[in-house]
Amino acid sequence: xxxxxxxxxxxxxxxxxxxxxxxxxxxxxxxxxxxxxxxxxxxxxxxxxxxxxxxxxxxxxxxxxxxxxxxxxxxxxxxxxxxxxxxxxxxxxxxxxxxxxxxxxxxxxxxxxxxxxxxxxxxxxxxxxxxxxxxxxxxxxxxxxxxxxxxxxxxxxxxxxxxxxxxxxxxxxxxxxxxxxxxxxxxxxxxxxxxxx
Amino acid sequence: xxxxxxxxxxxxxxxxxxxxxxxxxxxxxxxxxxxxxxxxxxxxxxxxxxxxxxxxxxxxxxxxxxxxxxxxxxxxxxxxxxxxxxxxxxxxxxxxxxxxxxxxxxxxxxxxxxxxxxxxxxxxxxxxxxxxxxxxxxxxxxxxxxxxxxxxxxxxxxxxxxxxxxxxxxxxxxxxxxxxxxxxxxxxxxxxxxxxx
DNA sequence: AACCTCAATTGAACATCGTTCACTTCAAGC
DNA sequence: GCTTGAAGTGAACGATGTTCAATTGAGGTT
Numbered sequence: 247x248x249x250x251x252x253x254x255x256x257x258x259x260x261x262x263x264x265x266x267x268x269x270x271x272x273x274x275x276x277x278x279x280x281x282x283x284x285x286x287x288x289x290x291x292x293x294x295x296x297x298x299x300x301x302x303x304x305x306x307x308x309x310x311x312x313x314x315x316x317x318x319x320x321x322x323x324x325x326x327x328x329x330x331x332x333x334x335x336x337x338x339x340x341x342x343x344x345x346x347x348x349x350x351x352x353x354x355x356x357x358x359x360x361x362x363x364x365x366x367x368x369x370x371x372x373x374x375x376x377x378x379x380x381x382x383x384x385x386x387x388x389x390x391x392x393x394x395x396x397x398x399x400x401x402x403x404x405x406x407x408x409x410x411x412x413x414x415x416x417x418x419x420x421x422x423x424x425x426x427x428x429x430x431x432x433x434x435x436x437x438x439x440x441x442x443x
Numbered sequence: 444x445x446x447x448x449x450x451x452x453x454x455x456x457x458x459x460x461x462x463x464x465x466x467x468x469x470x471x472x473x474x475x476x477x478x479x480x481x482x483x484x485x486x487x488x489x490x491x492x493x494x495x496x497x498x499x500x501x502x503x504x505x506x507x508x509x510x511x512x513x514x515x516x517x518x519x520x521x522x523x524x525x526x527x528x529x530x531x532x533x534x535x536x537x538x539x540x541x542x543x544x545x546x547x548x549x550x551x552x553x554x555x556x557x558x559x560x561x562x563x564x565x566x567x568x569x570x571x572x573x574x575x576x577x578x579x580x581x582x583x584x585x586x587x588x589x590x591x592x593x594x595x596x597x598x599x600x601x602x603x604x605x606x607x608x609x610x611x612x613x614x615x616x617x618x619x620x621x622x623x624x625x626x627x628x629x630x631x632x633x634x635x636x637x638x639x640x
Numbered sequence: 641a642a643c644c645t646c647a648a649t650t651g652a653a654c655a656t657c658g659t660t661c662a663c664t665t666c667a668a669g670c
Numbered sequence: 671g672c673t674t675g676a677a678g679t680g681a682a683c684g685a686t687g688t689t690c691a692a693t694t695g696a697g698g699t700t
Contacts, residue, residue, distance in 0.1 A: 251677095275657065286679045287659080297658065352610055353550060395618050398607075399600065399627040406603025407596065413549055421592050430596040433630035448648095472686065483650045484688080494687065 255293045257283045259303045263347065266304060270346045271353055274301070301354050302366070308347045309369045312340055313376075320376055326384045327435035333376070334404050334427045341408040342423070349412060377401055384435055396434060403430045452490045454480045456500045460544065463501060467543045468550055471498070498551050499563070505544045506566045509537055510573075517573055523581045524632035530573070531601050531624045538605040539620070546609060574598055581632055593631060600627045 261282040265274050276297055280287045294300040319336040323329040341348040377397040378390075385393065404427060411423050458479040462471050473494055477484045491497040516533040520526040538545040574594040575587075582590065601624060608620050 276659080277657085288661085288679055289677080291659070292677075352606065355610065395623055395626050398618055399604065399623045399630075402603035402607050402623065403596065403600030403627060404603070405607060406599035406601070409549065409606060410595075410599050410602060421595055426592055426596045426599065429592050430600060433596075473688080474686085485650055485690085486648080488688070489648075 251293070254283055254285065254289070255303075258290065258293055258300060259307065262300050263304045263307060266301075266346050266350050267344060268346070271301070271350045298354070301350065304347070305351050305354065306365060306369065308344075308351055309366075309373075312337070313369070313373055315340060316373065316376055320380060326380060327431070329380045330377070330384075330400070330431050330435060331428065333380070334431050335424065337404055338408055338423050338427055341412055345412050348408070352409070374398065374401065381434065400430070400434045448490070451480055451482065451486070452500075455487065455490055455497060456504065459497050460501045460504060463498075463543050463547050464541060465543070468498070468547045495551070498547065501544070502548050502551065503562060503566060505541075505548055506563075506570075509534070510566070510570055512537060513570065513573055517577060523577060524628070526577045527574070527581075527597070527628050527632060528625065530577070531628050532621065534601055535605055535620050535624055538609055542609050545605070549606070571595065571598065578631065597627070597631045 258279055261279055262274055265278065265282075274297070276287050276290055279300070280290045283290075290300075294303070315336050316333050319332040320329045323332040374394070374397050377400060378393050381396050381400070382388070382390075382393050385396075388396075407423060407426050407430065455476055458476055459471055462475065462479075471494070473484050473487055476497070477487045480487075487497075491500070512533050513530050516529040517526045520529040571591070571594050574597060575590050578593050578597070579585070579587075579590050582593075585593075604620060604623050604627065
């Protein structure tokens with residue numbers, strides 16, 4: 247039946263998400279998930295071409311949640327700098343609350359890159375659009391091309407802060423994530439005298 | 444003999460570095476390295492408590508190389524903004540030329556975090572000092588505490604740009620790494636009106 | 641030269657992993 | 671009841687990290 251297939255698939259994704267969330271990507275394995283959803287490994291491989299695709303499904307869910315949260319943060323704050331600050335904090339909080347799920351977004355590489363489904367890239371670019379919209383509100387005079395680059399630089403910055411922190415490579419000293427992130431956001435929101443590209 | 448032990452250890456590290464460089468972290472395994480250095484897996488486990496420690500040794504080497512390159516970039520450029528731009532480009536070029544070695548710096552997590560040797564953290568903080576020195580030259584009026592935060596925000600930004608690019612999650616559009624990085628560096632080097640922490 | 645000692649070396653063996661596939665099951669159509 | 675084909679099964683394969691009883695061999699002692 248088609249229904250059972252879909253139910254089982256969703257159940258597998260949910261359990262995989264749970265497992266990664268608590269034990270990290272290394273804690274995930276096919277036999278464990280198969281047992282959890284009460285089927286054989288063979289059936290699991292009917293649902294997902296390989297474990298990579300199961301992880302991918304979890305990542306897609308994570309990205310979707312993240313986008314919803316960021317959009318909410320943007321919507322419930324005053325447009326512009328405050329919205330960007332709120333988004334940065336939301337992103338950081340998500341990463342800190344769900345370190346394993348967040349890390350899996352980047353730890354996981356498809357063995358064959360051409361296997362990576364198109365949805366994945368689309369899901370991500372839509373994140374940029376939220377940022378671009380805020381940046382454009384702050385700097386209406388800048389060309390769209392410039393805004394796009396700024397959005398990527400800012401996003402990468404927030405991302406890097408999280409990455410270096412979560413992987414325990416930044417927070418060995420007394421500086422808090424929020425301070426560092428706020429400093430970064432401020433660079434992109436306060437008015438400059440000139441600027442280079 | 445002590446000498447053989449050390450020689451074999453270095454040989455193992457060199458081969459592991461080579462293997463990771465060409466085949467990524469997944470391409471590394473104990474039997475392969477053992478065969479390369481003409482000893483048994485058992486002996487390899489006498490040299491390294493586990494494969495994690497071999498990877499760690501490779502990472503330490505990578506960090507060391509990176510620091511030398513960054514210091515060179517800083518020294519051969521005019522102090523301040525130009526030096527920072529040069530360092531950013533050096534970092535990016537290194538990451539792009541040695542994507543696997545660079546990724547391994549972050550992909551690899553010790554199963555027991557308390558195992559992570561102290562050298563590792565020290566090697567990294569010395570990277571910050573190079574940055575801090577440049578930033579302080581640009582903003583001599585800022586307190587050291589503030590400079591430290593800026594250094595971390597900038598470093599994280601450059602890092603994030605590389606990460607999102609290397610893992611193929613940013614460069615699906617037409618914006619070049621250098622443009623994005625230059626934009627970021629410019630934010631930290633041009634004079635602001637005010638700023639938030 | 642024969643012997644002893646013990647640390648270094650070995651690789652078979654174990655547990656676990658992703659993945660496959662010949663076999664079994666079973667619901668639907670006749 | 672019989673047939674058919676898709677779905678489900680789990681033993682089996684190869685590769686992995688890691689261990690450890692057995693072996694080796696260099697250096698000291700007699």
